[in-house]
Amino acid sequence: MDAEPATTGPAGLIARLRARLAGGSSEASLTRRLAGTIFIIRVISAGLAYISQVLLARWMGTSDYGIYVYVWTWVLLLGSMLDFGISASAQKIIPEYRTRAEHALLRGFLSGSRWLTFAASALVSLGLAGIVRLASPWLDPAEVLPLYIGCMTLPAFVVANTQDGIARSHDWMQLGLMPQFIIRQALIIGITACAFLLGYHIGAVAAMVASAGAVWIAMTGQMVVLNRKLADHIEPGPKAYDVGGWLAVSLPILLVESFYLLLSYTDVLVLQQFRPSDEVGVYFAVVKTLALVSFIHYAMSATTAHRFAEYNASGDKARLSAYVTHAINWTFWPSLAATIVLLAFGKPLLWLFGPQFTVGYDIMFVAAIGLVVRSAIGPVERLLNMLGQQKICALAYALAFVMNVVLCIALVPRYGGHGAAAATSISLSFETVLLFWIVRRRLGLHVLAFGKSTN
Incomplete structure (x- = not known):
């Protein structure tokens, strides 16, 4: 093992974690090392996000903060969907092009995918701005201008997501994630603090x-660095563009990602429609506090997806099965431990947002149930997507999303944040059972932290 780096700051912390998790040259140790890198990036990001959200909540008050949360949630939701699933499918397309030595198509995808997502998201953003203009008589006047600014943010957000997928497919985890999760958060803090x-x-x-300024600046810097690394990594040559093939792979994955995102954000969006903005702010603070649990699932998903595709393309089923088991175990047990710690310290963490936010402490226990249940099967949605089971995976998420909408509409008007958390936890549990059954039937794998995967 290399000597532990002596550097300090986020980069040094990431380097030390990578050194400690590197137990050898096997895929398992590499996965732990890369997942550890992603996790620590998300933890640092969570810390920065916490600082920014605490400062914004205290500077803005609960009402303005609730409006900001509402608009930013729309940016996160739409920005993650407007790439047509290419940010996720990159982890399938790039390994397959490399395995088949289709270098022209690889070069075409690395540049063409970003131009495609930028052009499409810019057009959609203009259309959304028009919808805001037409709907403005029925909107809260305080929401109109923030919504316009949100539309301006979307193209950069989408391109950043696409570049993230490309970087992760080359195991450049820091390049893929740091601009979005650390640099962007630091810029938000810096800009608002200066103001x-x-x-x-x-x-x-x-x-x-x-x-919006933070998103554009971070995306541009990421693009410059990514282009330089790709120039060193990919030999120059002709480019071929299989846009139809990209979309054939990406659109089913988009369905999965879209329903997952809708499932993730339905609670906040429905809460905004039925309850005051200050309740939305409290609920969002609860979600942010529990975000560490989701980061673990995200880290394993981001690390494993392109390897699922690579092992499947090479026909190594035994290697794939063992890798799936490893990914599940390293998702569930850390998630369970993180949940226990967060629930133990939940009230003082909520207090950081302001004394009035501690009323959401009870909601944390309800919301945590769904996150723990989902972690028990690990990143199996990525496994299904990478192995050509996108449609059945999308159906599972669609059913869970519909359940979440129905439950939110039924519970939120009466129970507020408690109802939103209960609806989401029930829906996540239902989704987990469906995905477990699908993988068992379609792939013959027992994807549960309490069992062993078998072919």
């Missing part, structure tokens, strides 16, 4: 301007 110190009012509009 506050200069005496500007920090409302929903100012917060969205800071967020």
